[in-house]
Amino acid sequence: MKQIYFHRDSKRGKVGTYNWLVEEVEELGDALRKGGKKALRDEFADVLAWLASLANVVNVDLEAAALRKYCGKCPKCSHAPCNCQT
Numbered sequence: 699m700k701q702i703y704f705h706r707d708s709k710r711g712k713v714g715t716y717n718w719l720v721e722e723v724e725e726l727g728d729a730l731r732k733g734g735k736k737a738l739r740d741e742f743a744d745v746l747a748w749l750a751s752l753a754n755v756v757n758v759d760l761e762a763a764a765l766r767k768y769c770g771k772c773p774k775c776s777h778a779p780c781n782c783q784t
Contacts, residue, residue, distance in 0.1 A: 699750040707751045715755050719748040 707715050726741040753760035767773050772780035 699747055700754045703747075703751055704754050707755050710755075712752065712755050715748070715752045719745070719752055722748045 710718075722741065722744040726738075726745050729737040729741040750760055753763070771778040772782060775781045
């Protein structure tokens with residue numbers, strides 16, 4: 699995402715890029731309600747792309763952040779699979 703879109707996303711800024719992410723999450727919600735594998739695949743891909751773009755704009759390594767927090771286990775109970783009661 700950074701190689702493809704960073705030059706545009708950085709000009710849009712964090713608020714503008716966040717707003718695009720929110721719009722894509724709403725579209726994913728519509729696809730979940732309506733069904734259809736292709737629409738779901740497309741919307742999940744769009745949400746992931748915009749999340750990665752937003753992370754790039756604010757200079758967060760999304761992969762490293764996810765691995766640091768989750769590291770193959772639940773961050774609350776430290777088990778995999780999660781043993782949390784809620």
